[in-house]
């Protein structure tokens with residue numbers, strides 16, 4: 001039977017997190033080892049980590065193809081990986097520290113010669129730096145909004161005149177809309193000056209300033225590699241669902257404030273109802289972005305239409321969100337469902353695509369037949 005290592009970061013339990021922060025002022029879960037001198041992390045830092053429900057659901061899906069060994073991406077991950085001897089690691093670990101955080105688990109797997117699912121360290125780091133990823137896209141003629149990178153307050157002035165307004169600003173290597181609120185929509189150079197200064201201070205990382213694209217937005221799931229890579233049914237973002245007068249973005253407010261389980265925001269339309277030529281164009285641009293950045297097995301790519309009607313790539317997520325509960329509106333599982341691919345099959349497709357790359361044969365566990 002295949003041995004499948006499963007690498008993940010589990011979100012700390014919010015209650016335990018607060019107690020431990022108040023008590024020790026440092027480490028907050030077994031997954032996190034901060035020294036006393038390091039600033040203690042806030043719960044937001046774990047927004048991208050997975051819940052126990054997601055981890056259980058992925059494990060269940062994987063177990064159809066082998067014995068699953070959980071390998072939480074904690075400080076003892078390298079030893080645990082070595083001891084576990086998996087044939088392949090299924091990786092969804094988002095990592096904790098720094099701009100290479102998503103690459104840590106795959107790099108350790110490579111170092112130990114263990115096959116793993118998903119993109120490699122280079123691609124994960126590239127895509128986590130939105131500006132570097134855009135350089136790769138632009139150089140390869142994949143449309144992406146015009147932009148400037150602001151590293152210091154002194155550089156804001158230089159960016160002011162180079163871009164057409166409105167301009168949208170965001171921290172260069174965050175996800176899940178951390179630091180992306182309505183205030184990031186800058187109508188004037190003064191707005192840009194104010195918000196870019198705030199972001200530089202708050203996130204201590206460069207700020208990406210991009211021309212704001214006014215058109216429709218889509219998020220596009222991809223499964224597979226090479227000629228077998230396919231774009232799943234497109235998910236359109238329905239800005240009409242936002243409160244009256246809201247800036248048409250799918251940012252922090254829409255993801256974390258306005259969308260609550262008691263009153264879900266009807267923000268997604270899947271499959272997107274658009275004409276076939278536009279759909280094909282978006283699929284082409286999505287696949288080009290996937291290939292140019294070296295994504296593997298799966299990804300989710302955000303695309304928005306510019307003022308000339310051209311689909312532009314906004315962002316590439318090589319470690320896509322995979323919440324199992326349909327009510328939680330996770331876009332890759334949603335797109336897969338629209339293609340008739342259930343949750344287990346989605347997880348298994350990523351595993352199978354990776355195994356194929358390594359020439360590893362996977363056998364499905366015989367299913368129990370009940371009378």
Ligand SMILES: Nc1ncnc2c1ncn2[C@@H]1O[C@H](COP(=O)(O)OP(=O)(O)OP(=O)(O)O)[C@@H](O)[C@H]1O
Pocket residue numbers: 145168170174175176177178180210211212213214217248249250251302304314315317
């Ligand atoms: N140049 C732009 N023009 C128009 N809207 C933009 C632009 N850049 C970002 N946005 C809006 O802000 C949202 C969040 O931006 P982005 O996708 O880069 O952030 P993210 O937090 O990394 O997203 P995710 O949660 O998908 O990881 C986009 O979905 C889009 O609505």
Ligand SMILES: [Mg+2]
Pocket residue numbers: 302315
């Ligand atoms: Mg996004």
